[in-house]
Amino acid sequence: MTASSSFRICPTTGLKVDLGAQSLIRANAVAAVVFLAIGGAFGLSVALTRWPDVHLLPLDWFYLALTAHGLDVLLCWIIFFEIAVLYFAGAILLGCRLAAPRVAWVAFALMVVGAALANVTVLQGQSSVMFTSYVPMKAAPNFYLALIIFAVGALIACGVFFGTLVVAKEEKTYQGSVPLVTFGALTAAIIAVFTLASGAIILIPTYLWSLGLISNIDPLMYKLVWWAMGHSSQQINVSAHVAIWYAIAAIVLGAKPLSEKASRFAFLLYILFLQLASAHHLLVEPGLSSEWKIFNTSYAMYLAVLGSMIHALTVPGTVEAAQRKRGFDKGMFEWLRKAPWGNPAFAGMFLSLVMFGFLGGISGVVMGTEQINLMMHNTLYVPGHFHGTVVAGTTLAFMAVTYLLIPLVFQREVRFPRLARWQPYVFAIGVSGISLFMMGAGTLGVARRHWDITFADAALPYHYPTAAFLMLTLNGIFALLAGLGGLMYLVVVVGSVFFGKQTADSPVTRPAPAPASGAAVVGAYGSAGTLRIPGTVILVGVFFAAFVLYYFVNWKYLAEIWPLR
């Protein structure tokens, strides 16, 4: 192969940017944002329908919007963006040309076709089967076909990423091991292959079933394999957004890992154990043993949770160490107070980190406990949890890194810097409200995916506690706030990408004075003896205390419900 690609050197970071990769990153990121806008609008309409006094959508539109919301944000927005992240972490961080850009364009085309077909099919109205499409409820065949086409495209894109790693190694574009961020992206890509393969294994027969070529799909088998895609794909997001946390800390503050060993080990734990997570959705299912449930729901003995808990120390730790190195070394928290809170990339990253841990992380582990799940399965607690992970965690991290990609990859200045400055805060407050109030409603028993919790049309109505209605009202209000944050993001992105000033050498994000050489930083911290991160230790202590407390409080609640076995 001839290395005929052309490169430019980014004036801000000094990174060598392959122009082929650059176009592909742009295309995937733009597609991602388009689907975020569509899916976000559907999501807002769902929240406004749940708001009892508004009750926006009619019955059939509610379930249609709910199906489309899941599809557009959970699948399209996130996977398109992840492909952009893979190409960035592969080609650009390694200073390498992208392997087979033509194939990457084919992958992109397939994903666009799949995503568009899925939306059209759902909008036709015969496929309001929710994102999970549990059999034996049947969608139009094109619904499954669209997902298969999308997944094949994403799988090919992962292949392009792997190919790029091989090319970089062959052509010796870097020395030693790949950067930590690339390692995290590689983790995401490996999990993605497992995930997308599981999706193919279940969706292909389901497609044939919807065409009438297969007579029966077992509902339990469907659920088991579907969630090997559905939940494991959330672990792609975790790996990707953790990699982005490290990337933002590095680009904005010049941070380096406390130790490569711990951070990489944590990613490795994801690869080894996260795929067991399908069990989280099967804890109150008939036909499975408790031994199976306990082993799988805990990722063997909480070994993937261990990975996330390691990052919970090492990510803020890397920020603290870098800040102390930059001179903010006074007391416990000067490093945090004087962090670049006005830089939306950093603010978004840190908010994402905190909310992912406190809202999404703790609730996920508690809900994934075999017996405690009895009190939470299929209540609004579940979407409350995953809006803490996928929206407050992943989406906010992706938004944050966008502010770096705009100058670096799109070569534009960030327009409306004031708006951009506030965007992560508005979105974060909105999303934390959505997450908390849905969890609150779920704790009060409110069912998820439910059009009318007043049961006005039911023969034997049940009345949820009044507090549940308050929770859903607050959920609606905070959804409006999150929607505003999403709109601010769109305005900044569209404004910058299409109407922003071309950057040559005046990017809006001011990275830390780049360390003269990597070696200079190493001397300062990273060695076992000299590292000081007392502020992080306190933050992690608070997190751990909240975790333990909330965990045991739920056991106490469990002990109070009707005995059953």
Place this chain on the structure above:
Amino acid sequence: MSIAPPSERLWWKQPMPRVEVAWIAIAFLWGLVMFFMMIYWHAVGRQNLANVTYRTTPEVFAAKADSMIEKYKVREEAGFPVVHPPPGSDVYLIARIWMWWPILELEKNQSYRLHLSSLDYSHGFSLQPVNINIQVQPGYEHVLTLTPNQAGQFGIVCNEYCGLGHHTMAGRIYVVDHS
């Protein structure tokens, strides 16, 4: 930097900072605590699933439920039969679009073997306000031994989306206190 190759080529030979080692140890131990807590609860807790499940078909399950209803029906409410089965007996609850059939009347502090199955789609048995949530699948007959320890009227909400009438799918359990 995290976006550059490790500056130490043999990074895996570098010692980890003590704070990392300590935290990994704590987090690992906490994982073990949470893991063994689930097993411990199987030994001492009173809220566990026994995971007793049989293969069934909609026809067979509906027939079993009908014969129970015929035997123990005490009255009707809103077109639903109300069934008062004897304590300790097998109780059948049908999930179908869009109803829980029949209404059950149980006695406080007595145990019942509750059989759950669906005749069509997946449904979600959500007992409120107790907040016990169990998935109900067609083709599987899930048996739980349930001991109501409160008297009163309880709702069964369907919490798995099952089509456009999903929001009307609510049933009822009465628990009466004979003591």
